[in-house]
Amino acid sequence: DASLPKRVQRADGTIREGVENSGETFLYSLAGNLTYRVSHGLRLYIALQDGTSLDLTQGGGIFGEDNFASARLLEGGVKFSLMEDRIQGYVSVWEWEQSRFNERDFQSEPLEGKGIEFEATLTLLRDRLFLIASAENQRLRRRSGLGFRSLPMDAEGWALNAGVFNSGVDAFPENNPELNYPGIPETTYKAHLIWKHDALKLALSGVFSRASWLNFEQTLRLPSSLLVSATAHYQWQKWQIGVGVENLTNERYFLGADPLFASNTLVTKGEPRRYSLQLKRSF
Numbered sequence: 001d002a003s004l005p006k007r008v009q010r011a012d013g014t015i016r017e018g019v020e021n022s023g024e025t026f027l028y029s030l031a032g033n034l035t036y037r038v039s040h041g042l043r044l045y046i047a048l049q050d051g052t053s054l055d056l057t058q059g060g061g062i063f064g065e066d067n068f069a070s071a072r073l074l075e076g077g078v079k080f081s082l083m084e085d086r087i088q089g090y091v092s093v094w095e096w097e098q099s100r101f102n103e104r105d106f107q108s109e110p111l112e113g114k115g116i117e118f119e120a121t122l123t124l125l126r127d128r129l130f131l132i133a134s135a136e137n138q139r140l141r142r143r144s145g146l147g148f149r150s151l152p153m154d155a156e157g158w159a160l161n162a163g164v165f166n167s168g169v170d171a172f173p174e175n176n177p178e179l180n181y182p183g184i185p186e187t188t189y190k191a192h193l194i195w196k197h198d199a200l201k202l203a204l205s206g207v208f209s210r211a212s213w214l215n216f217e218q219t220l221r222l223p224s225s226l227l228v229s230a231t232a233h234y235q236w237q238k239w240q241i242g243v244g245v246e247n248l249t250n251e252r253y254f255l256g257a258d259p260l261f262a263s264n265t266l267v268t269k270g271e272p273r274r275y276s277l278q279l280k281r282s283f
């Protein structure tokens with residue numbers, strides 16, 4: 001049952017009747033996993049999940065049945081181990097369906113996604129040097145037309161009318177009729193190199209994100225970026241000191257706001273090179 005609390009004094013009878021809602025929802029969750037061992041270092045697996053997910057609004061509120069979403073996942077892949085476990089990894093493909101509650105128009109947005117991922121851990125020098133690398137390609141799309149949101153504008157319109165909402169948007173934009181979801185890089189590569197020697201640990205990491213659209217209308221596009229970071233830690237009894245550098249190459253990159261309800265999506269410049277120093281003591 002959903003209704004306004006009695007202590008909300010400014011709500012008259014009409015308002016209360018408009019928000020009162022009552023209903024029943026059957027919740028369930030099913031999961032199945034099957035693994036087949038081909039050989040000592042090779043296994044095939046498949047995983048299936050199906051159920052109801054609870055998608056709350058900000059503050060934990062529930063407006064109605066749209067807050068209860070159907071969620072499905074089908075995943076399969078190969079797990080492998082080679083050279084006496086010095087190389088371990090997996091390749092997986094997946095497809096899923098789920099919904100996201102939109103607080104702007106109070107309805108559920110059905111989404112679907114599919115992708116493929118590869119990840120491997122390599123022991124280059126036993127107990128000393130390790131490399132973790134991964135590659136991912138994914139695509140996410142919305143299965144229903146766009147609703148109440150802000151209109152796409154030119155530069156002058158963005159400056160004068162940013163944030164003004166309108167119901168007259170194009171539900172299926174000309175540049176993106178399939179409603180591929182923006183803001184998420186479709187292709188990402190990651191690498192993490194670790195070197196250990198007694199109490200000293202060094203690490204070098206890199207993340208490459210391919211250029212991606214930032215709005216459903218596909219008028220804003222974030223460029224590709226390569227972010228590199230490095231850290232060093234030394235452990236001495238109960239003390240640990242660490243130094244780090246984020247964005248080691250001082251890459252020029254950008255971050256985008258959530259394109260859930262706005263066409264004039266906010267873009268901010270990413271952080272330049274940053275240094276950090278940590279001192280920890282265990283007790």
